[in-house]
Amino acid sequence: MAKKQKKNLIRLAVQIFFLALIILISFNHFRNEQGLAPLLIGNPSLHAVCPFGGVVTIYTYFSEGAFVQNIQQSSVTLMWLVLGLTLLFGPVFCGWICPFGTVEEFVGKIGRNIFKKRYNNFIPFKLDKLLKYLRYVVLLLVVILTATSGKLLFSNIDPYFALFNIWSSEVTRLSLLVLGLVLIGSLFVERPWCKYLCPFGALLGIFNLFRIVKLKRNEKTCINCKACDRACPMNINISTSKVVSNHQCISCLLCTDEMACPVSNSLNFSVLERKDSKEDSKEDSGAKIKESISGGGK
Amino acid sequence: MKIKSIHILLAIIIIIGGGIFLASELDLYNTTKVRTPKKTVEGLYDIIDIRGSHNLEEIEKYFKLPASSVIEAFGLRPDTIPEFFQLKDMKEIFKPVELEGEEYIVETDTVKVFTSLYMKIPYVSDETFYLPEKTVNYLVENDKISGEEKEYWQGHTFKMEYLDSKYLTASEFTRMVVEETEEFAVKGNTTIQELLDSGITEEKFEEVTGFKVPDKTSVSLRDFIIEKGFEFGEVKDKFAE
Numbered sequence: 001m002a003k004k005q006k007k008n009l010i011r012l013a014v015q016i017f018f019l020a021l022i023i024l025i026s027f028n029h030f031r032n033e034q035g036l037a038p039l040l041i042g043n044p045s046l047h048a049v050c051p052f053g054g055v056v057t058i059y060t061y062f063s064e065g066a067f068v069q070n071i072q073q074s075s076v077t078l079m080w081l082v083l084g085l086t087l088l089f090g091p092v093f094c095g096w097i098c099p100f101g102t103v104e105e106f107v108g109k110i111g112r113n114i115f116k117k118r119y120n121n122f123i124p125f126k127l128d129k130l131l132k133y134l135r136y137v138v139l140l141l142v143v144i145l146t147a148t149s150g151k152l153l154f155s156n157i158d159p160y161f162a163l164f165n166i167w168s169s170e171v172t173r174l175s176l177l178v179l180g181l182v183l184i185g186s187l188f189v190e191r192p193w194c195k196y197l198c199p200f201g202a203l204l205g206i207f208n209l210f211r212i213v214k215l216k217r218n219e220k221t222c223i224n225c226k227a228c229d230r231a232c233p234m235n236i237n238i239s240t241s242k243v244v245s246n247h248q249c250i251s252c253l254l255c256t257d258e259m260a261c262p263v264s265n266s267l268n269f270s271v272l273e274r275k276d277s278k279e280d281s282k283e284d285s286g287a288k289i290k291e292s293i294s295g296g297g298k
Numbered sequence: 299m300k301i302k303s304i305h306i307l308l309a310i311i312i313i314i315g316g317g318i319f320l321a322s323e324l325d326l327y328n329t330t331k332v333r334t335p336k337k338t339v340e341g342l343y344d345i346i347d348i349r350g351s352h353n354l355e356e357i358e359k360y361f362k363l364p365a366s367s368v369i370e371a372f373g374l375r376p377d378t379i380p381e382f383f384q385l386k387d388m389k390e391i392f393k394p395v396e397l398e399g400e401e402y403i404v405e406t407d408t409v410k411v412f413t414s415l416y417m418k419i420p421y422v423s424d425e426t427f428y429l430p431e432k433t434v435n436y437l438v439e440n441d442k443i444s445g446e447e448k449e450y451w452q453g454h455t456f457k458m459e460y461l462d463s464k465y466l467t468a469s470e471f472t473r474m475v476v477e478e479t480e481e482f483a484v485k486g487n488t489t490i491q492e493l494l495d496s497g498i499t500e501e502k503f504e505e506v507t508g509f510k511v512p513d514k515t516s517v518s519l520r521d522f523i524i525e526k527g528f529e530f531g532e533v534k535d536k537f538a539e
Contacts, residue, residue, distance in 0.1 A: 010303040014310060044329030070529065073328045074321075081317040085309060092306055097314070151529065170520055170530055213301050251306070258302050269301035 008259055011095070011252065015102040022099040025049060026164040046164055047152065048072040051093070052200040054079025056154060059147035070152050082204070089269070090211045091204035094194055095250035100160040101194050104186045105233070111187035120190040120235065128235055131196045132248055139199035159193060190233040195248065205247040213269050215244040215256070221266040228267055231260035238267070335360055345414050345421040350386030350406040354378070357385070363413050371412060371436035372404070373458065385409050393459040397428050404430060404458065415451070416442050430458035484534045490522060491515035498537065506536045 025046060028039060047053050053075030057068040061076060082093045094101055112119045123131070142154045155161045155175070159182050162175035185192035194201045217228075219242055228238040232255050234248040253269065254260060261267040321327035335347035343360040354365035358380065365380035372388070385406045392404040407426045414421035415437055434451045437443045443451060484493065490511060493503070500511045509526060520530045 008303055010307050014307060042329070048329035070531065073326060077317070077321045077327050078314075081314050081321075084317075085313045088313075089301070089306060089309055092310065096306065096310065168520075170524060172524060253303055253306070265300070271299050271301070 008253060014096050015099075015105070018097050019099040019102045022046070022049070022164055026167075029165070030167050044074070045070065045072070046161060047155070048074045049078065050075060050160070051078035051082040053152075055200065055203060056142060056146040056152065059143065068146055068152055070155075083207075086204045086207040087211060089213050090208050090215075090249055090251035091201065092251045094198075094201050094204060095252035098160075098194075100163065101191055101250075103163065104182065104191045104193060107183055107186040108190045108233075111190075114187070119188070120233070122188050125235075128195075134196050135198055135202035135205075138197055139202040142199045154199075190235075191250075194250065195234060201250075205249075208245050208247050208249050211245075213271050215249065215251075215267070215269050217242055217244065217267045218265065221263050223263055223266075225262060227260045227262060228255035231255045342419065345410050345419055348385070348406060348410050348413065351384055353382060353384050354380035357409070357413065361413050361417055361419075363416055367416065367436075367440075368409065368412070371416075371433045372409075372430065373432050391461060392430075393461050395456050395459075397456060402426075402428065402456075408433075412437075415447070416440075418442075428454045428456050431455040432458055484519060484537045488519050489516055490519055493519055493537070507533055 021041075024039065024041060025044060028041070029045070031039070047070045053068075053071040054077070057071040057076065058079075060068050067073070067076070082097075085092055108119075145153050156172045157175050157178050159175060159179035162171045162179040165171050166176075166179075182193045189195065215238070217238065222239070224239060226239045229236075232238055233252065234246075234250060236244065236246045236248055238244050238255050251269070256268045257264050257266055258268070318327055335343045335345075335349075335352075338344045345361070348357065348361075352360075354368055357363055357368065358365045365378075368374070369376060369378050369380075374383070374391075388408070389403050389405040394401045394403045396402070402425075407423055408429065410421055411423050411426045411429060412433055413419065429451055434443075434455050437451070438448060490503075494500070494511070494515065503509075503511050507523065507526070507528075509522075512522065519533070523530045523533050
């Protein structure tokens, strides 16, 4: 009875679009270094199209009215737009837009094929839970160090910058090492950078606590098959919560009844509370499904 | 209301795509360093924010002051290329003059005052009280100043002289700048040796980078700068200057 895992083509298309966009920007930089004209979209820097630049420059912006070196106004504008999107739908940026997250996810598909069910389950639950708070430490360090130095020190370790500037000697050895570790790590753990170290993901993750569109599980119709837990790339225990407000959620929709959940209207993102009358009819359908299923779980 | 993938897609298009479009229209989405002068409360570009890095083409764009007028009023060669000629280039062309016991250099602030008089936009300078005779004559001939203003400036002029150097005329200087740019530019793969070969002295290298020329000059300038913990772009710009 368990629903076959569907591919979310809309999300995949969005991910490929933004990945292609960043690759084009990177390629244009390469052309620029060779003295050639940029193609299609001009020659903005990678920093200029990264909303995290807005976060690291925020202190300097408000205290001195200036941007940190290499950060442009577009980063601040993008930051506000992404924060607005996140307030509504949660960290959609992480799950749908971030090109580095997309690359991790694509590498992860290789790991999933190799390790099958063991993939993304190598790290013990307790340790994983603890490590997930590490990204807040990174966020604090990055913001403080950038504010005090006035320089974009994070780019010295940033694997996103290293990956899309890999042809350039601007990339430090340290960031290449981090990039290598993250890509290798992606073969064992889904999105290791996003999960444990990404400072922007940490900031956006906080919005999960008060986002307007919430991930809700209908306890009455849930058949406890744990398909949602298995589908979640961030190892969130969805099947035990009524409203999922975990700081790691990336709004990928992989767990919802549009994708993994086999019971219609049992797990989805929604704004308004369910009305009783509707709930009753869904409960009936859920109960029927429950009757027809002998069991589930991991 | 149940939110599906299609709703998220629409949200991305509307919020991110629409937001970028709107911000671009409001001039709040610059991916490069902002060169646009600030605006006054009246919504006009502020003369105070004219910078030495602005070229004549930009002055024409923002202040509607024809580049040809600046070229003629300051006696620059008629074939000066507005796109390449920056206001700060003037100090490389004209000799400094001594006015009321102080040295005065024809450059950005001189153009600010000229723009103010030509376009009749208020601007009070705290350093330009004299203008080149040629410039004042141009303003008078073109009926840009009259009355007390005309009287004041006609009484506050000085003879402009070209520097006795290789930068004898503006067009020669401009051409030289263009040629130099075409001949040698610091790129990501430029080695320190190539930099030295291009004419940068070891003293100049030390002045710009803050470090002595390393023994191994085959290393790229970018690697060297990044290893020292500095931004390559910043150093590259200094060498370009």
